[in-house]
Each structure stands twice: as structure tokens, then as C-alpha cells.
Amino acid sequence: MLKLMKVSHLQRNATRLTSTHGCSTGPREPTILSYCDIPEPKSSMPLIGTSLDYTPLRGFQHIEFYSHLRKRHEELGEIYKENILPGLTSSTVFCCTPEDTKTLLRNETRFPFREPIGYILKLRNKFGLSSGITQVNGEQWYKMRKVVNQHFLSQKSVWHYTEKHYQIAEELADFIERSMDSNQEVPDFELALKRWSLEQAAIFILDARLGLFDEANKDSNDFIVNVGKVFQCMGDLQIGIPLWMLYETKLYKKYEEAWLNVFHHVKEYRRKAEERHQHKNSESQLQKFLRTSNLGTSEVDMVMNDFLTAGIDTTANSTIFPLYLLAINPEKQEKLREEILRYIQNEPLKGKTLNQLPYLRACLQETQRMFPFVALSSRKYEKDIVLSNYRVPAGVTIMNTSNIMNNMNSKYFDKPESFRPERWLEPEERNKARFAMSGSFGHGPRKCPGRLLALQEMNCLIAVLLSRFRIEYHHRPIEGKFRLLTIPSEKARYKFVKI
Template identity: 40%
Template sequence: MHRIVNQLGKGSYNGINRLPVRRGQTATHIQDLEPKPFSAIPEPRKLPLLGTAFDYRKFEPKQFHKRVLKRHQELGPIYKETVLPGMTPTIVFTSSSDDLQKMLKIHASMPQRGEMKFLKKARESFGFHGGVASVNGEEWYKMRKQINEHFLNTESVWTYAKEHYEVSKDFADFIQNNLNEENEVPDFRLAMQRWAFEAACVFVLETRCGTLSGEVTENVKVIIDSTSDILVGFVPLFFGLPLWKYFPPKILRLSKRQYLIKCLLFEDIEKTCSMKRTPVIYQGWRKLCMKVPLLQQESILADFLGGGIVTTQHAAAFALYCLANNPEKQEVLRKEIKEFKKKDNISGKTLQGLKYLHACVRETQRLFPLTLGFSRIIPKDLILSGYLVPKDTLVLNVGNIMNNRDERFFKDPDEFLPERWLTSREPSSRFAMSGSFGQGPRMCPGRRFAMQELNCLLVALLDKFHIEYHHKPFELEFQALFAPSEDPQFTFIPLEK
């Protein structure tokens, strides 16, 4: 069995040596009956007016998660931080699974994440709606209701499965046609972006754009680059000082990207992609979209194209990496796929039967979670890890990165063991992580599409190639969501038929 390279070897985690959480501070030992005051929550060293801002002088946004891990090691399972008092919110960071359960139990019909005023401002600066991710309250609720009707309805997601499988088969052919002498595809990162773009277009624009069969046009490159740039640009805007309020250039870059996407998407998709548009379904999505005001329609489409490319691209890279490093697991999965294909055609429904495939995807997301965790502005006072946290505080549960390789929750935590998801789970591990898609009514609306795309990709690629990886080990790199630190340059050895 191959160990999924844990960056510094045993006992280390994401490049940081793991220390046990402080004794007596684990949530299970804490009496909720007598909560300690909010002011007693541990904090990193701070200066009277400057908070912890001085810590961010040489801040490397891509390593943000390492900062969070280090603070947890120094301060225990809960801490709070105010980067610049009066300018940035106080954020409570917790890794306790009890706290996660409590956050999940609050039933808010209109949950709020941390505010993304910068995104709203960037979009509004050129007359574009803020989008579902950046608004709150009634406005969010109305938009989200329309979106859920289509995006979270399994039947409607399954309608696109055939086309998603076609995209992934085209991608397998693309790989086959572009292999070099080392059996690698030069610039495989761009190739994966093409796959993710094409797969997102299937359900967002209900169009095949042909990016896997022809040259990628400049316009498509701009769309793809913009969607990844926007996410990377989020990090300092979200976690850093709110300089964007005073220095517009910071936000102008984001606006420019958003603006380009808007023009390219809505002015003329055929001209944009320089190819004949091939409608694929035209079933519910466009009709549904028409129910909301025009400005919101545009923003919903941009949100989904923006939200649906980089995310699945990274999820796919991590999955291929885990399978490439664990050839015997790869073989078990290939066997499941081959058996399945003898009996059944690929459809949204039949794909649900591939249990080992789902287990591989879950195990990948345990080892390489795509997000830090689960964040909410809590709608009422809550006792977290024994402290009274007042209503309206922004709380970030970072169990995804603190607990995912902790043996208190997962046996042999550094091993890639999809089998652990096939048997009944240890109850203690249930709330260790919030999962990559968030939780509750504000959970990612694209999750079913993302999983369908990923499942189709693994079926199409494993059916055709044995996959290996011979470069530097992947680490997590924070780009609002987690991306692989290395180029996803895999070796594809065609299988004999």
C-alpha cells in the first residue's frame, strides 16, 4: 500500500508538525453549563490598536492554512483573531467536532457566510448584480430557491450525465492524441482546464463549445484564466486588510475579470468560442433562469461558470493523484468500472451504483479537502468549546484541515483507504470534517454536478489508461479553495483492449 505523500512524513501534516491539542481543552471535556466569556477565548499576540496586522507583513496568501494550523497548535482547539480592530471582523476559529455539530444544529433559513462586499462592489461597478454568493437575506433566498429547483434536483442533474460522459470520453481521446514520449500530455493543467470548462458549459450554457477538439481561442483562454484568477484574488480581499475600500486598483482587477466574463458570455457565445454552438439539452435551466430578473440571470450564469471550472479541475487533479499513487486501489476501481460497463450504460442513475468509485472520491477529499471548512455568521449566541460566542460572530470551523489526518478520527490517517467509506463509520469521525461543499441551506448548489463530472471523468480515464505520477508530491495550496501545489502532470499508459 502506498502512503499518500504526507508532506513531511509521519507525524507531520500539510507541512507542519502536529502537536496534540491542549489537554483539558477538547470540547468533550468542557461543561457547557458554565461558559467562559467571549473575552477569554485565546488569541494570538496582538498590539493595542494594530491587532495582529503586524503578523501579516510577509503574509503569503497561498499558505494561509498553515497560519491557521500553527495558531491552533499554539492556542488550542478554539481561538479568535482580529487582524485590524475596527476594520476587520473578529473571526473565531474552531476545530472541535462538538462545535461543528452545534453550528449544524442552528436552523437558519437564510444562513450567512462572511460578507463578500468586495465581490458585490466589483460587480456593481459595471452594472452587474452581486451574485448569489455575495448577497444575503431575502435577496439571497429568492435567487437560491430558483437555483436549487434545478441544481439540487437529482433527476435534472442526471439529464446531463450522458453529455458529461461524452465530454470525459473526448478528454480521454484528447489525452491519447497528445501523449509525448514520456506518456505525458504537455501542459496538462491547461488540458484539465479545457475539460472543466467544457463540462461546466454542458449545464451552465447547455452548449458544447468544442474546446477539446480544436485550438483554444484567446477568448476561451480569458474566460478560463479569469475564473481561476478571480478565486486567487479573493484570498487577500477576504482575509486581508480591507484596502480595497480605499485603493480601488485592488478591486479593479477583480472587476475587469468579472467584466470580461460578462462580455464574453453574454454578448456572443458563438463569437466568443469561435465555433458553432452545439446546444445539448435546453431543458430546465435556461427556462428557470428566465424566471429571475435579467440582471440576476446574468449573474447566476456567471456565478455558475465561474464557480464550476476551477473547483472541479482541482478536485479531479487530487483524485487522479491519489489513484496514481495507489496502483492497487486504482486496479480495484478499474475492475469495478469494467464489471459495471459489461452490464449497464452510463447514466446519472446507474453511476450511483459504483460504490468503490464514490469511496475513492470521498477518501481523496478527506486527504485533500478542497476547502478549509465551514463558515457562518452565527444567528444566535452559542457555547463553543466552553466559551459564550455572541450572535453575529463569524465562526470558521476548520475541521477539514485540522482533523482529516488525525488518528483520533481516522485510523491510518495518512493512507489512501477508500474501503473506510464502505463500512459503517466510526461515530467519532462523523463531525470531524464538514466536507468540501459546506453544509446546510447555503451548501454548494453545484455539488451534484461537480460529483457527476468527476465520476464520469474517472470512469472514462481509468477505462482507457493506467495512470502514474512521477513528480514532486502534492501539497495543499490555498487559493480560496485548495489547489495542488504542483503541476498535475500525470503519466497515461494506454491499456490494451
């Protein structure tokens, strides 16, 4: 039998709660409302929960999941709970107020618990692989995380690669010049960005170049296409009725096939990089940390796999948004270009200064407000927690929706519809926005380990592109849609005008 998930006391708690229709039977406290009182969708029915809402019968589309969440909050308020299919799933609490976000952050423990994703575990168990850093909790998680943190959370490590990252950004800019059509647009700019983000991640992780802008390199396309498929399948498997729990659905099989392909490619990339290192009697910094750790071979394999794949679609997709906002706000683009040119013409390139250019930083912060790269953040807590004056028992999954609920709210952001990076340079405005959003990279000790790397990649690319091109966009407005990450509703057809 497949062991889908390790049952921890957190999960046992959640099961106990949902077996009484999500309500604790304990005594009620006078001022704090009970879990039972948290509003639930009116469409929820005994036995089948809200599963029908996630079918075409009710017009559900995965890509519109953010609108679905906003409608739920509109209908039920700042906090609600929902169980899609009782028996198979447990209730999840959705909350979004700054006070609740603050409570969630303050209650982060040393080993924050993020619910493992069942279909990922199913696959990894089926093939006898390690669950990987993203899917384990507690001490087991910490054992892996503390090894990778040495490389990923060290500014020194990340800044050591600034020049190489800048060089790869220049290669993307050369590629843009070579590939522009008669409209000065790059036909498949998304694919070019994925090549760029993989090349950037590979140099940092393997200390090796993959040569992805080399015309002859066809192999990488297959890898990148399959990483894309994995993300797409995950987006679809994540939401709605989890039939994959009962049998291997067509969608699950598609996910498995793409994932195995990716795993195979990662092994090949590693093998080639290690061969080259052996030749030079060297190894990558991350490899050194992993070799000297007490992690087993299977864990090391999965760490390498997860890190090489986690940064491709995430960074490539997210980078579409600052470029879009700068393209449709030419005066802000000009202001940023001035800052960048002043810097690169007067100072030697350094990670510390490039990553701290104030207006560049503010532009990326403002982009994350308008298009949170990842909108949802989930946790389970070991203790009961009070959210919006309801007591949420330990072990219940809590989903923070603040990124998409508050980002356009004038209560927290003046003129929220306008792209105004300046707001992040004004202490009063920054203060007003505190805790309004949980952030694109998660929070606490489990926050994305790749964030310094991803931001450095973006900083280098924006600096290179703005110093070489004026970026324009002449198509339908881009909106943020859901596919696990926030993805653009339109193709990134930017016009690159050489300057």
C-alpha cells in the first residue's frame, strides 16, 4: 500500500475536528467565537461538501481560482472555512486581514508545518524516492533546510555570482536582439525567460553553464517544456476534487510522466557538471555543503532536483510582471533607467549595491503588490490560534489569502490601481501597508530559500534590459491568473527598442 502522508499529531487533530463537521465539541469561551461558527459556503452539502463548485457544472475554471477566492470572501467575510469533499479532504480556513497575517507570522515556530502535497508524495513514494525538502516537516525538514540555507540564504554566496548572473542577462539581451521579429517583439519570450532562469539557477547550484542560449542546444527545451507541464498539472491537481487520491487519473499520469522526465534531465545535468568538476578537481559550493552534511544520497538527489526545478517557472513567470508594469508606465521606466545607468556607468558591478538600488527595489516591491508572484500561503499550527476572533484548533490548514484580497484595497495602499514604486520609499506609506500582504515568497523560517537568488536574477535582467532597450507593450492589458503561481493572462509580447 502506498503511504500517502505521514500522519502527525497535527493531521490527527484535523481529522478529529472534521469528523464532527469541523466543529469542536468543547466548551465555548464567552468572547472568542468557536471554530464551529466560522462561516462556510452556502453551497456546502452533507457528504459532497462544496465539490460541485469545482466542476464545469458550476462554471469553475482553475485559472480563475483567484476570482473564486475573492467571491468566497465577498460572500462569507474576512474569514471562512471550507471542506471540498468530506471524507477525502479536511476543512481549510481562509483568512486575509492584516491582524490575522500578523498572528500567523508571530506564531511561526522553529519548524513551520506546511501540509505536504499528496500527489507529490504519492509519486515519490511510488518510485522509492525521498520526499524532498518541500514535502517534509519537523526535524526531517530542518535537517535538509539548514544545509541549503548556508548557500541560499547567504548574501555573500549570492553576491559572489552577481557578475555571472549579469553576464547571463546580457546573453538574454543578445538573444532578444537576434530573435526580434518585424514588430521588434520576441516570438516566444516566455521560453527565452525560462532558458534564462534555468541558466541562472544552474550556475548558482551546479557552478556550471548549460549553454541554453546556444542555438544547437535542443535538449534543454524538452526539460523546460516538462517543467512547465509539471507546474500546469500541479495547478490543476491542487484545486478541486482530489480524485487522484482514489486512482491514478489521466491528469495524475500526465503529471507523473512530465515529472519523471524532469528528474531524468536533472540527473543528466548533474552528471555532466560533476564530470567537468572532477576534471578540474573542484565542486560546486552547494555540492560541498551537501557532501559534508549527513543527508543520504536519495535526499541529496531530491534537494538538487527540487532546487534546479523550483526556480525556473517561478522566476521566469514573475519577471514578466515588472517588465509589463515598466512597459506601460514609461515615465517610471525612464526614472529607473536613470538610476541604473548612473550606477553601471559610475561603479564596478557589485551584488551588494546592485541589489540595493532603491528605485529598482521599490519597483520590484510594487510589482509584487500588484501581481503577487505566489498569492497563497499555507500553514498548520501545533497550538490553537485565534483568527478574526474565532478559535482555530491546532492541526487545521490555514490559507492566507491576503496577497490577493488586500493588494488593491485603498485602506492599505493609496491609489492602489496605479503603479507607484515611490510608495515603498515613504516610511509612512510603508507602515500603513505593514502586514496587509503576506508576501510573494512566504514567511518565517520556511520562507522561500530561493528569494535572494530570484531577486538578484531579476535585478540583473532589469538592469541589462533597461540599459539596452526601451520596453513597450501594445496588446491587451495583462491580468494575473492562477496556475499555482500567478501567471499572465496574455503573452508577454514586449517591443524592445534599442537605445
